[in-house]
Amino acid sequence: MGATLMWTVLLVGCAAMAEAQSETGLAAVVPHVDAGDRLGIVDGAGATTWGRLVRVTPADVEIVDASGHARAFAAAEVRRIERRGDSVRNGLLLGAFIGAALGGAIGGSADLMGDIGGLGAFMRGAAVLGAVGGSIGLALDAVHVGRSTIYDAAPSSARGGRRRGVQVSTRW
Secondary structure, three states: OHHHHHHHHHHHHHHHHOOOOOOOHHHHOHHHOOOOOEEEEEEOOOOEEEEEEEEEOOOEEEEEEOOOOEEEEEHHHEEEEEEEOOOOHHHHHHHHHHHHHHHHHHHHHHHHOOOOOHHHHHHHHHHHHHHHHHHHHHHHHHHOOOEEEEEEOOOOOOOOOOOOOOOOOOOO
16 A cells, blocks of 8 residues: 555656646747737837737737837847726726625615515616626726736746646655
């Protein structure tokens, strides 16, 4: 039994340290962007240039800035790529879900206390507060104009990242 447990822990430990190779460089950006997306390119000097994406390849990224000039950045000079904005759909759905759950709970508890009757109270509460919650979520997402980083050229060790793994030791 002890030997089986030791081999199991050893095999699991080795499997935990294995990693799939991920794409590196600008090739990692390709699945996350489409032509026409509004992106900010931070170059080696730290300056950010905003524009609409024309193309991205492992060798370079090209955007058209607000004045209509196309600008290509070589992969070596791209420090970071950011995307501005946030979809309002997730705020609407999350707000509607929370509002509907809260409205249904309030309507259902009112029915249990005998104030109003049946499934209708639950449904009315869910519909009304679902609409209110969806409106609030939509408004909050509409005013939020954040940035999300979709590419960072700094290696994970430079950002303070750590690798995950399992260390196994045995003693006889």
